[in-house]
Amino acid sequence: MKKIFFLLFTFLLTVGVSYAQTKVTGKVISSEDGLPAIVTVSVKGTTAGAYTDGEGKYSITVPNNQAVLVFAGIGYTTVEVPVNGRAVIDVTIKPDAVSLEEVVLTAYGPQSKKAFTGTASIVKSDEIANLKVSSVSKALQGLASGVLVVNTNGQPGENATIRVRGVGSFSGSSEPLIVLDGVIYNGNLNTINPSDIESFTVLKDANSTALYGSRAANGVIMITTKIGRPGKTKISASASYGVSTRAVKDYAYLNNQQYMELMWERMYGDNLRSGQVTDEAARLLATNQLTATTVYNPYNVANPIGTDGKLVAGATLLYQENWEDALFQTGQRQEYNIQASGGSEKNRFMISGGYLDDEGLVKMSRFNRYSIRGKIDAGLGDWLKVGLNMGLSYSKQNYPTQGGSSIRNSVLFVRSVASIYPAYVRNRDGSFILDEKGQKIPDYGRNTVWGTDRPVFAGSNPLGTFTYDDISSNRLMSNNSAFIEAKLLKDLTFKSTIGVDYYLLSGKQYYNNIIGDGTAYGGRSQRDRTTTSTIIWTNILTYDKTFGDHHVNALAGTESYDFQTDYLAAEKRGFDFADQELDYGANLITASSNRTASRNFRYLARANYDYSNRYHISASLTYDGTSRFHSSSRWGTFWSVGGGWNIANEEFMQVTSSVINTLKLRASYGTSGNQNLGYFPYLATYASGWNILGSLGSAVSTLGNNNLTWEKQEQIDLGIDFGLFSNKLTGSVTYYNRKSKDLLMARPLPISAGITSFNDNIGQVKNTGVEIDMKGIILDSKDFSWDLGFNLTFQKNRVTDLPVEQIKGFNAANNKRIEIGHSMYSWYLQEYAGVDPQDGKPTWYKDVLDAEGNVTGRETVKTYSSATRYMVGDALPYAMGGINTNFNWKGLSLNVITSFALGGKILDTDKAGLMSLFSNDRTGYQASADATKRWQKPGDITDVPYLSGSSMSFNSASTFWLKKGDYLRVRSITLSYDLANFNAIKKLGLGSAKLYVSADNPITLFGEEGLDPEQGLNGVTTNTSSSMKVLSFGLNLEF
């Protein structure tokens, strides 16, 4: 209303006194993108004013030639232009530096970066624009200091593991809190379209996360989606197409000749060592029995290896299977996005749609996502604003097994079945046997050609299982929020936001009745459905006032959080048809449903005070209640303080101001909590299912602990920010010390208490580190610019308290130990001492003890089981970071992103599996090319023992298989050119038309062949698919 009055008044005024005045017209464009800007144009000192229209044009009547026009708008620096008698005044208006560059999104509202006392890493859309990531979880890798991002496998759509500043919990979750457009986000990160994202802000220190209280301990990642800017409506469209292959080559395997010769050598050696036969007989026996043992024979003669252990003359290789080619694919990746955004000063919008189709390494592996998002912010009058943000995403993920020990796992299959076994059924002469349609038939190892089953994985072949099986899931995410913001008084604003998310995960696991492990049940099919709903209501009152040199910003509010998850599943076995629906199955095996819930309520308050752009202090307080703990222990108080000193703004720094533009010291301290310990960890429960036939029964399961409460964290941050040489070199260095205590662990009880442990707050972990961020503009001329950025984080994780001195076998695999003074991810393994050159047997170290049990020295032993285990390093890297650079030359730009990690050891059990050295229980198994390094005769110096049918435990877990995890990975190289530099193109109405080629993960520098350096936090390989290398090209258009 006010605006209408204002316009009317202006109009009347204009009409009333027009004879005495001059009219000025012109166009306002933004210097950022050359597009029209919507601003107000007013005459300084009067109430006369006008708005620019959608094309940036304005018209205003000025009282006289000396008038000064004021151009002002949200997001732009205000410009004053004297009229000086001109009738046309075109203005290029600059984006407001503060609004674009110098703002940090903190909890419940932005803060000026200059006044910000905490530590945050900000990653903007242009930095991630060209990354071919299917889940936004992978975008941050190498771009944000203090943030560890580890890919876990190569299945498209899978999320990476993210850890902010180390790992601070044993049993609870260490996942950071995700906040999407200001609302806590519970959904799967792979449902968000990366191209919708404007920025990531990773809040790391206690002061900036404290308002999230009990949910802040693991850091907060604020994701902001794009919204229109005032001005002409912008339409952007992008398309890309790429092909993906594995980023790291697989291990090298023996070829068929090597395989058969070494197998012969093993058999000959065993015969000889038995002491029952002469050397001559041992050789002949090996020659004659070789193909009977391998069953299949890829040569055209019955005994391809002669008594000299070499391929006999005249033996011709009929085939050599490449299982990688048979089971893996070159994936195709296509992505299309379209986005429209724009608006006026008061009303802004963004609408986007996207489609992604990404294929993985393993055949049939695929991820499709359809996503739409719409955002509107509307001003209703001067004092009221409302907004709506709705995102809908539907995805389908085809997820054939690609990790773990199931024989369905294609990666395991490649690493298990030797190349002497064909993927498709062949005759003895090597020719294919075809079915009635002339198609090749997968060889399940049970064909009649060789009379006997294939000795390895008989009855299985992923070519069959992944064709007939179906392991897939559909996800539907509906992510919605709406707000109303009212300016109650001049300095007081109230904002109420409600977020409603609904997530549906529908899974299908069908194991067919024809081939593979489903056959034992006549086929089996499981369907499951998980829904989660989250309702969040936030009310915040903000007071913001500047008087003189003083600036105060204070907020107070409440937030409620209501979460529910619901699971439904059923399984049937026995199918006559290939139809996977349960209606076609015979026997109902399971039908189950369950649900659980959690609720949170939080009171929060924060006050910031800035004096004279030099001194900044901030304090916050949160009072938090959760349903996860007993009503007597569920409320907790968290608080924080922070301070900043902008030294560069001090009088005494004026002398150096030509060099030092920014210099700020900052410090913060605060507490936060972690409540992700399961939904009801405090509750005394009985487990159902102790049934005897039809009689249902329950038995005591967990012991209640009404005192159980959240894990607590104290964090201190000390940092320095600097900007030199007109801020061409900027950077920051931050030290942090994050103490996590009262960690949830099982406190042991006497066995005679009848329950072995209960949940309690006991352990302590300390994460310390230094984060360094630097960015330099090396060249910045009209035609050429070059910048270089890098970030580096040193981190250290130490267990400082435990209920018992050490906990063995933590973290699934029994090869780690938690011990005070060591990292939570410490390896605890036998130490390999090499092969005895005299007899070719593997040796390990063993402690020598005196009578009191003290260690007096070490000796080597040849029995693995008697070897001592030692603490031999950490699976977590001690340093990580990234180096990124951009070159621009006349519209041609080159962008490179790399990430690296130092330290962090990986236990390569996959390689160990390939080094069973032809032991009897591994006949026919795939073997590493390193088998050729085996010990052969006394005096040989090698790490690989002799080949033997009886296992000597060489490939059991030991330091020999523990590999250095140092790596550097070029995550992406993009070369792009803006075709709008050609006038012919520009005339089509295009703002820009960027054509690019990019390579994701093109180069991995890593010491170990075959191994992908990213193996999850745990550092144990489990035959999973690896990261993908994607070569793509695309076009981004802007209208």
Added chain:
Amino acid sequence: MKMKKILIFIVGAVLLNSCSNEWLDVAEPHDGSVTPNVLYVNEQSITNAVVGSIDILREYYHDRHVTVGLRYYNLGFDFMGNDVISNPGQWWTYESSWHPLITSTTGYQTSYHWTMFYKVINDVNTKIAGIEESKVSDDIKTKYIAELRAIRGLSYFSLAREYQFSYAHIEKTAPCVPIYTTPTTSETKGNDRASVQEVYTQILSDLDFAVSNLTASRAAKFRINKNVAQAWRANVHLEMQSWALAEADANAARQGFTLMDKTTYQTTGFHNIGTGEWMWGFPFQPDQAWGYASLFSHIDIFRPQNGYKNFFINENFVALFSATDMRNVFVTPTPIYTTARPWAKYGARKFQDRQPDADGDWVMMRASEMLLVEAEAMAQQPAKVAQAAALLFSLQSHRDPNAVASGNTGSALIDEILVERRKELYGEIGTEWFDLKRYNRPMVRTGNHALSHKFTVPAGDKRWVFQIPQTEFDRNPNITSQNPR
């Protein structure tokens, strides 16, 4: 400005709308776990609680295929005797060789027994407390608490027999096992070992309460009725050498149960819970079968399906059975017998699985056991020796139509009864081992045991008393003494 005032009011209301604990309380788990507030509501829910306690005895899985519930516990003691032979390269070889893995501080059997019985004890204690606080009638409370206390009595009795010498051969003040009669809480620190006398007082208190408050009726044969409780108390009295009390309990317990005939014995008698002679047993149905871990995988060495198939019989024991004894179901040679495996010479077709399911119900208690308890208890009372001999012969002649009464009296009669107990109960409840311990006799290996299993354990040897698991000492600050080695 009116609007603004309204808004200020709304804002105030929202901010002041303090969250109550009730709002947080609305969140509850429905994830398959059961909370106390639904378990003690009515008779049906309390039945659910009691069935759960019994099922721990049926299928508590410790950590390997020979450590499951009460049935495998019993079987382990059979393998520690002389009559039943284990393949020296198979599960049960450690039991058979009295390996430290069985009886010493870090042994898996001691860990399994200790953990299982104390799990049952705490389960029962917790449920008794829950039932006592519930709003059901006192009659219902008493009935179900009686059943739970019977289970607790059995558990303490089992522990007492294992972790100390037999009652008659040890000081009553000697340390036995810790006693708990209230639910474990987060404040529980652990109790010290109570004396033998205190433990037996607890056992009798539980079983007396059970016998007084239970009746013969029960919903299913796996439940504990008065007969079962009385049978357990009969064994306690036998252990305590309270002969008259043992006699009376054994006699009362077996009322209503009849001995099975030859056909039943040789077909379904050891896999069918419906068999009239069974006083207590655990039923199984095919979908609860455990494959290799299943009982019949171990003890039916003749079944067509795969299995561990490790239950061989000592040739000297086989020689005790006459040709006409219905229990003479021995087969030689067994499928795996070779001259290199003399221990595999004999197998028994006693425990035949239920084809085609490849599994069967588990026998836990039979009337013949009570008959023999009664006979033994009478034989120990000079006035009742003749009655004892007659009762013994009634069983012998039922099993073997050609049986001839021995005419034994005194210790000869008692020894004859002990042999009859072995012949009747081998492979069921560890009878031979517990009887040797009860009479403080040595375990002498004879016959065709594997050489590594052929040894003698003298009477009173320390190994007759299992050591308490080391983890108990690691975690219980109050426990003071370990059994010696």
